[in-house]
């Protein structure tokens with residue numbers, strides 16, 4: 272079995288010509304350039320998105336854009352995490368459609384099912400089984416500290432919050448640990464869940480011997496936390512219902528324009544990156560521009576010297592529409608053939624099951640579950 276030491280510390284990764292192709296990626300606060308040819312091609316990446324609404328440019332910049340880059344260097348598992356989606360109420364018909372829609376968007380954004388395993392979480396029952404085992408090793412105190420639980424439960428009536436929302440991080444830990452994952456490319460909001468995953472894996476390894484790889488968090492250098500356009504102090508979320516909160520990946524250009532031109536800014540006039548909450552709106556627009564163009568911060572600031580917020584917004588509209596154009600075109604092609612998406616997901620589930628069940632069997636043995644005797 273793999274052991275803790277196999278975690279992707281990215282030692283040995285170095286500056287190379289791929290710097291122009293691959294972005295800086297921050298792994299546990301250490302920034303590296305990716306190499307175009309990884310010295311360890313079998314390192315594993317796992318990540319997923321909940322089919323709980325229209326995917327936003329936040330999901331894209333925080334997660335999917337990184338996924339596309341890492342697929343040439345890692346064995347990747349990209350999962351549509353529908354079991355996470357039901358931690359808040361969902362309509363059954365919409366949820367089923369959303370699972371296909373999200374898988375199609377993965378591919379439209381550049382995920383290649385011939386290289387990466389694309390599958391739906393509920394198709395691989397090992398996720399639920401390992402989540403239960405891990406839940407038995409997780410304290411309520413640790414789960415109570417999760418800020419996402421606090422935020423999401425605060426939006427529901429007291430007393431009606433589901434247990435699933437509370438133990439969501441143990442399911443997420445199972446998702447990741449089943450594949451002996453080295454690195455998890457996610458937005459900044461998932462850092463705390465990743466820390467818990469590492470703690471759980473470490474505790475299990477300590478108690479039962481090396482069983483899980485300890486995964487590293489892979490946070491992008493820009494777009495790690497895209498903020499709401501209507502409220503730049505809160506993260507952009509796909510399940511927010513306000514019309515001017517988020518740009519969806521499938522929004523047509525005029526809608527993108529309308530939303531971005533109405534983005535909340537401030538009463539000042541300075542166009543520069545800033546941590547000042549008063550200037551969060553302008554900083555958010557600049558980060559979106561940076562995420563879509565890949566241009567350096569100094570150059571971006573230089574570009575807007577002497578210009579106003581209106582000019583900034585127009586430039587962001589152009590950059591976002593330019594970035595979304597190929598994604599939307601590819602998505603339109605894919606939706607002509609639902610059977611293609613279903614076959615990708617069926618193949619993906621078969622590949623995922625084979626790996627996930629190996630880890631699950633080891634875990635079951637180690638905790639002392641009796642193996643069924645052959646008939």
Ligand code: AQP
Nearest residue numbers: 321323329330333334457458495496497507508509510
């Ligand atoms: N605003 C964001 N900026 C950067 N990254 C983001 N992510 C989500 N929002 C932003 C990243 O997208 C991935 C998938 O997230 P998820 O759907 O599993 O859960 P989430 O983080 O709760 O995303 P949403 O959009 O806020 O969904 P809802 O509204 O349904 O809860 C993760 O890698 C996440 O970091």
